[in-house]
Amino acid sequence: MKFWLLDLRLAMRSVLRQGRRTMIAIGAVSFGVVAMILSAGFIEWLMDGMRESTIKSQLGHIQVVRPGYVERGTSDPFGFMIEGEEAARAAVQSSSGVKVIAPRLSFNGLASKGENTFAFLGQGVSPQAEAVLSSSIRISRGRNLSADGANEMIMGRGLAINLDAQVGDTIVLLTTTAGGSINAVEAPIVGLFTSVSKEYDDSALRMPIALAQQLVKVSGAQQWLVLLERTDDTDSKIKELRKVLPAAKLELVPWYQLADFYNKTRDLFSSQINVVRLIILMIIVLSISNTLSMSVMERVSEIGTCMALGLTRSRILRIFVSEGLMLGVVGGGLGVVLGCLLAVGISAVGIPLPPPPGMEEGFDGKIMLTFDIVAQAMLVAVVSSFVSSLYPAWRASRMNIVDALRQSR
Numbered sequence: 001m002k003f004w005l006l007d008l009r010l011a012m013r014s015v016l017r018q019g020r021r022t023m024i025a026i027g028a029v030s031f032g033v034v035a036m037i038l039s040a041g042f043i044e045w046l047m048d049g050m051r052e053s054t055i056k057s058q059l060g061h062i063q064v065v066r067p068g069y070v071e072r073g074t075s076d077p078f079g080f081m082i083e084g085e086e087a088a089r090a091a092v093q094s095s096s097g098v099k100v101i102a103p104r105l106s107f108n109g110l111a112s113k114g115e116n117t118f119a120f121l122g123q124g125v126s127p128q129a130e131a132v133l134s135s136s137i138r139i140s141r142g143r144n145l146s147a148d149g150a151n152e153m154i155m156g157r158g159l160a161i162n163l164d165a166q167v168g169d170t171i172v173l174l175t176t177t178a179g180g181s182i183n184a185v186e187a188p189i190v191g192l193f194t195s196v197s198k199e200y201d202d203s204a205l206r207m208p209i210a211l212a213q214q215l216v217k218v219s220g221a222q223q224w225l226v227l228l229e230r231t232d233d234t235d236s237k238i239k240e241l242r243k244v245l246p247a248a249k250l251e252l253v254p255w256y257q258l259a260d261f262y263n264k265t266r267d268l269f270s271s272q273i274n275v276v277r278l279i280i281l282m283i284i285v286l287s288i289s290n291t292l293s294m295s296v297m298e299r300v301s302e303i304g305t306c307m308a309l310g311l312t313r314s315r316i317l318r319i320f321v322s323e324g325l326m327l328g329v330v331g332g333g334l335g336v337v338l339g340c341l342l343a344v345g346i347s348a349v350g351i352p353l354p355p356p357p358g359m360e361e362g363f364d365g366k367i368m369l370t371f372d373i374v375a376q377a378m379l380v381a382v383v384s385s386f387v388s389s390l391y392p393a394w395r396a397s398r399m400n401i402v403d404a405l406r407q408s409r
Helices: 002-017 019-059 086-093 127-133 157-163 209-216 231-242 260-298 300-308 313-349 371-397 401-407
Strands: 062-065 098-113 116-125 138-142 153-156 170-176 182-194 204-208 223-228 251-254 351-353 363-365
Touching: 019 223, 019 231, 019 260, 019 313, 019 363, 019 371, 062 231, 086 098, 086 223, 098 127, 098 157, 098 209, 116 127, 116 157, 116 170, 116 209, 127 223, 153 157, 157 182, 170 209, 182 209, 204 209, 223 231, 231 251, 260 313, 260 371, 313 371
Parallel strands: 116 204, 153 182
Antiparallel strands: 062 223, 062 251, 098 116, 098 170, 098 223, 138 182, 153 204, 170 182, 351 363
16 A cells, blocks of 8 residues: 555656646546537437427327237227226326326328318327326417317417418318228317427327217227326336236337337437547547657656666556556546536527427527436546556556666766
């Protein structure tokens, strides 16, 4: 322990003695850490917002469906109806951590206004439950569905533009019933909405579930969407609910199995962040390796003298590795402080961003700070500093004592 403390003191003295070169190395490490925190924090904020918007507009945290609905529900939407399961629904609703359970009935058909006709994706919903579940859907004009279940609808803004429809217009909906016949209904538009997905807004409309059941001539719903207090509780809640729901009749599907666009986007951004980390790691390695290599070249006689006085090669190696680690720890710590301060400041001001693909409106970006982001940035700084110090330290420890002393003459 005594030798370790002495080696650290020697390493610190060397670091402080080379002021200009040390500051350049620390600056490179700090810059890399700041860049990692800001870039990873911005991506994490984007992904968190996309995740919550997807959950709170389309998927919920958990979907309760008939077995096979996820695989075959598109081709046979009315073959997996949930009917007569009020006890199971009450059990889910009364479970701790569940905010609301919202039934949905999905169907499609043609929407007409005058001479304009477009295909639509319809959803019969419970207005009271959707007021809690669909908090990420914004009513841009008009109002949301009323709680009394009147014959009315709200429509995605893109679909309304295609139909040349406004709030107050009456739309004719034509669809195929569960029995294969044709049925139609007229209902006024009481509101236009926008969500996280422009594709969804271009085709979707919603109406009270009673009106949807009347239109397609069914009872019940295909899905129960469960909204939880916390997204992180999804897996544990599924395990809990599986104990109280009949497995042969009802299946529990987590949101992340259905969020294909979110999953692919997160994979893409994760790959980009890894490339950024690799580039920053290379910058840190080159910077510290260059600093320590110059230090070794300038201190050949000093290294020879230390060896002549009895310092072993392992201690010489340890001294130079300690120098590299000091540069990494100091630079990483400084970068963490600067990165966190910048993240807080940028988040307070906001980053004006244009509408991304699939959305119609821009927004102000922020930087999300998490322990994992900060810890990973600091770990990259320390590990890269350690790795970059190994070769210069090895060169210093392998010097020939006679040759090193001769150079000082």
